[in-house]
Amino acid sequence: MKRILVVLFLTAYIATNAQNIKSPSEFLGYELGTEFSRHHEVIAYYNYLAQTVSDRVSLKPYGKTNERRPLMLAYVSSAENMKNIETIRANHLKNTRGEGNTEVAIVWLSYNVHGNESVSTEASMQTIYELLTKKASYLKNTVVIIDPCINPDGRDRYVNWYNENRNTPNNVDPKSKEHHEGWLNGRANHYMFDLNRDWAWLTQVESQQRLKVYNQWLPHVHVDFHEQGVDSPYYFAPAAEPYHEVITNFQRDFQVTIGKNHAKYFDENGWFYFTKEVFDLFYPSYGDTYPLYNGAIGMTYEQGGSGRAGLGILTRSGDTLTLKDRIAHHFTTGISTVEVASGNAKKLNEEFKKFYTNKNFKYKSYVLNGDNDKIKALTQLLEQHEIEYGWSDATTVKGFDYGSGKTKSSKTKNESLVVSTDQPKGTLVKVLFEPNAKLSDSLTYDITAWSLPYAYGLEAIASETKVNSPKAGSISNTSNTIITENTYAYIGTWNGMNDARFLANLLKENIKVKFSKKPFSLEGQKYDRGSLIITKSDNRNKKDFAIKLSEISKKHAKQLTPTSTGFVDRGDDFGSSSVHLIKKNNIAVLTGKPTSTLQFGEVWHFFEQQLKYPVTVLESDYLNAEDLEEYDVLILPDGWYGSFMNNNIQKELKEWVKNGGKLIAMGGAIEGLEGKSGFSIKSKKTEKDSTLIKHLITYENSEREGIKDLITGAIFKTKVDHTNPLAFGYGDSYFTLKLGDDSFEYLKEGTAVYLEEETTPAAGFAGSEARKRIANTLVFGTENYGRGHVVYMVDNPLFRGFWENGKLFFANALFMVD
Numbered sequence: 095m096k097r098i099l100v101v102l103f104l105t106a107y108i109a110t111n112a113q114n115i116k117s118p119s120e121f122l123g124y125e126l127g128t129e130f131s132r133h134h135e136v137i138a139y140y141n142y143l144a145q146t147v148s149d150r151v152s153l154k155p156y157g158k159t160n161e162r163r164p165l166m167l168a169y170v171s172s173a174e175n176m177k178n179i180e181t182i183r184a185n186h187l188k189n190t191r192g193e194g195n196t197e198v199a200i201v202w203l204s205y206n207v208h209g210n211e212s213v214s215t216e217a218s219m220q221t222i223y224e225l226l227t228k229k230a231s232y233l234k235n236t237v238v239i240i241d242p243c244i245n246p247d248g249r250d251r252y253v254n255w256y257n258e259n260r261n262t263p264n265n266v267d268p269k270s271k272e273h274h275e276g277w278l279n280g281r282a283n284h285y286m287f288d289l290n291r292d293w294a295w296l297t298q299v300e301s302q303q304r305l306k307v308y309n310q311w312l313p314h315v316h317v318d319f320h321e322q323g324v325d326s327p328y329y330f331a332p333a334a335e336p337y338h339e340v341i342t343n344f345q346r347d348f349q350v351t352i353g354k355n356h357a358k359y360f361d362e363n364g365w366f367y368f369t370k371e372v373f374d375l376f377y378p379s380y381g382d383t384y385p386l387y388n389g390a391i392g393m394t395y396e397q398g399g400s401g402r403a404g405l406g407i408l409t410r411s412g413d414t415l416t417l418k419d420r421i422a423h424h425f426t427t428g429i430s431t432v433e434v435a436s437g438n439a440k441k442l443n444e445e446f447k448k449f450y451t452n453k454n455f456k457y458k459s460y461v462l463n464g465d466n467d468k469i470k471a472l473t474q475l476l477e478q479h480e481i482e483y484g485w486s487d488a489t490t491v492k493g494f495d496y497g498s499g500k501t502k503s504s505k506t507k508n509e510s511l512v513v514s515t516d517q518p519k520g521t522l523v524k525v526l527f528e529p530n531a532k533l534s535d536s537l538t539y540d541i542t543a544w545s546l547p548y549a550y551g552l553e554a555i556a557s558e559t560k561v562n563s564p565k566a567g568s569i570s571n572t573s574n575t576i577i578t579e580n581t582y583a584y585i586g587t588w589n590g591m592n593d594a595r596f597l598a599n600l601l602k603e604n605i606k607v608k609f610s611k612k613p614f615s616l617e618g619q620k621y622d623r624g625s626l627i628i629t630k631s632d633n634r635n636k637k638d639f640a641i642k643l644s645e646i647s648k649k650h651a652k653q654l655t656p657t658s659t660g661f662v663d664r665g666d667d668f669g670s671s672s673v674h675l676i677k678k679n680n681i682a683v684l685t686g687k688p689t690s691t692l693q694f695g696e697v698w699h700f701f702e703q704q705l706k707y708p709v710t711v712l713e714s715d716y717l718n719a720e721d722l723e724e725y726d727v728l729i730l731p732d733g734w735y736g737s738f739m740n741n742n743i744q745k746e747l748k749e750w751v752k753n754g755g756k757l758i759a760m761g762g763a764i765e766g767l768e769g770k771s772g773f774s775i776k777s778k779k780t781e782k783d784s785t786l787i788k789h790l791i792t793y794e795n796s797e798r799e800g801i802k803d804l805i806t807g808a809i810f811k812t813k814v815d816h817t818n819p820l821a822f823g824y825g826d827s828y829f830t831l832k833l834g835d836d837s838f839e840y841l842k843e844g845t846a847v848y849l850e851e852e853t854t855p856a857a858g859f860a861g862s863e864a865r866k867r868i869a870n871t872l873v874f875g876t877e878n879y880g881r882g883h884v885v886y887m888v889d890n891p892l893f894r895g896f897w898e899n900g901k902l903f904f905a906n907a908l909f910m911v912d
């Protein structure tokens with residue numbers, strides 16, 4: 095009886111406290127969980143809270159998506175804290191320099207990074223409401239930052255699709271269409287990038303804008319809310335092995351503290367959950383690892399559901415999983431997270447400070463040299479991460495040499511780029527730069543290597559002693575080339591993406607550009623294959639030629655060398671047949687069913703946001719010979735072409751290539767060109783192991799045994815034939831990121847990049863059987879067929895948009911292979 099009275103009293107108290115704030119259900123006009131809320135409705139609720147409870151909530155935009163949806167953060171705390179929010183933030187950041195003295199916990203909750211894991215945003219509304227009402231006491235010493243939707247374009251793609259296709263009332267039969275999104279699903283963002291793979295590489299506008307604010311706060315706790323398959327129970331911290339070695343004992347232990355608190359509530363309700371399995375903490379570009387490497391307790395929570403679940407679905411066990419259930423679970427862990435943070439605010443602050451000030455890693459400095467544009471691209475990434483860097487005087491550095499894989503002493507050039515771990519972001523430096531991250535367990539489902547010197551194609555030394563870098567400052571972003579109308583020609587180098595962007599811009603402006611298939615020297619200067627030659631004569635009919643060329647070279651900070659003659663000292667003169675005019679190619683990329691959404695998206699994003707050159711997106715249904723005639727280049731992104739590549743399509747493609755088309759086949763598309771079509775590419779046959787079973791594998795160990803066949807992402811040193819136009823701008827070797835063990839034989843001619851017998855990865859994990867399979871195989875190559883060409887890209891240089899040094903291969907495929 096007494097208990098009932100207490101409950102009644104409490105309910106009355108809550109009711110008064112909450113009476114002026116509408117719950118999500120009251121505001122939206124439907125009970126939360128009975129409809130999917132569209133993004134603008136969600137923002138409207140947060141706006142309403144910011145206006146109604148303005149002393150405790152502030153809502154701030156931090157950017158826009160590709161489709162112009164607003165990106166917003168809600169800051170929630172006690173009225174007292176909100177008055178001093180700037181001071182709280184500034185004091186908290188002092189901790190990163192070891193100077194802070196604060197006991198306020200900062201918790202950042204990120205919802206709906208995967209658009210069709212759509213419960214998250216709904217749960218966020220219930221969570222903020224509860225924090226403002228029943229759970230307001232947690233906010234006395236805690237600031238909660240809520241991102242209601244990291245990926246609004248993906249979420250609305252899902253929600254709009256669902257509303258268009260759903261049954262009324264909704265149908266829990268898993269076969270009904272409302273549970274099958276189809277090819278273009280809502281998981282990724284506009285460009286089909288997975289934003290939960292982009293925290294470190296920042297190729298997407300959502301990540302770029304978010305990280306600016308993230309760095310202004312560097313929370314103690316960060317949660318990324320997700321969903322997994324319909325039949326899975328809930329997953330929360332602690333995570334599975336492998337853990338990256340930089341994750342501190344406190345970060346490990348505190349995940350357990352939080353996990354146990356969640357378990358308490360889940361046990362009370364009789365809900366299932368699991369921990370310590372599947373979701374590991376290694377690859378640095380996730381919403382859990384990236385925060386961990388920046389001092390937070392970074393965690394992923396996974397509800398069963400995702401795009402298949404709709405408003406309700408029958409599970410394998412015969413139960414119905416509803417959106418309301420899913421909301422209840424994410425809501426519970428969100429609140430429980432804030433509760434634990436609030437209860438441990440002092441400890442979180444102490445440990446956060448320790449994280450930022452205790453940096454004692456084996457490698458103290460990374461010293462980098464190479465092409466100026468590549469160095470510049472890397473420093474731009476460092477600036478986004480607020481990683482400090484400097485420039486060294488000429489010096490001798492002993493350390494691990496990335497190119498040879500050996501420890502040696504090297505003389506570095508004046509003004510080498512130096513990035514040291516002795517700085518607040520030192521842990522992140524180690525994770526992103528170290529040659530080979532220590533893998534505590536090879537069972538991981540993502541790439542196992544990403545080291546930035548390899549990704550950017552730079553010479554690098556990892557030094558165990560700190561290298562001084564007395565000079566600060568960014569690389570100048572200007573070109574001082576003076577363009578005049580009477581100059582015979584201008585010559586530009588061809589080394590990387592900046593050069594490709596420059597060329598693309600010239601072609602769009604109808605400026606004619608040549609390139610040399612052979613190296614040459616002129617007026618005492620040597621030029622490599624692929625060097626761009628822009629002559630007065632080729633452009634004599636273009637009136638504003640000099641003005642435009644001047645504008646474009648300035649825009650791309652592209653230095654050009656003027657020359658008064660086309661008579662070269664060595665090599666072929668500018669009038670020679672080995673100096674080709676670059677065609678302003680009309681380019682198409684295949685989309686739809688046979689392609690992978692992510693890999694199609696990488697090509698799409700490459701054209702529109704990186705190269706800035708037009709591309710036509712061809713729906714696979716329309717692929718026939720008539721359509722193709724208009725295009726010079728057709729790109730087949732990675733995918734599953736088995737049933738798509740029937741004889742007719744093969745014949746049509748073959749005919750089109752024969753008549754001068756250029757086909758670029760990536761990853762899984764290559765298999766589709768094998769065999770009957772007449773293209774010469776061939777899968778490598780590997781001898782099967784003897785059928786004699788030499789040792790028994792226990793049932794329990796069968797998964798572990800399977801990793802022998804696995805490459806999930808490792809870096810390999812390959813050989814390069816840089817006389818092949820596909821490899822112009824490269825040296826004798828190239829570090830490729832291999833994502834699988836697809837293996838093709840060398841081409842008769844045109845093998846441009848390839849693996850030899852030795853296939854020990856330079857970094858990352860590769861299973862012993864997989865390594866045998868990829869020995870002596872093709873990485874990139876060209877085949878001439880009739881008047882046209884086929885370009886094979888077994889590895890994907892556009893993977894997640896971050897392998898900067900591979901992108902020139904792709905540009906070569908577009909413009910140099912002719």
Ligand SMILES: [Zn+2]
Pocket residue numbers: 208211290319320321
């Ligand atoms: Zn997810």
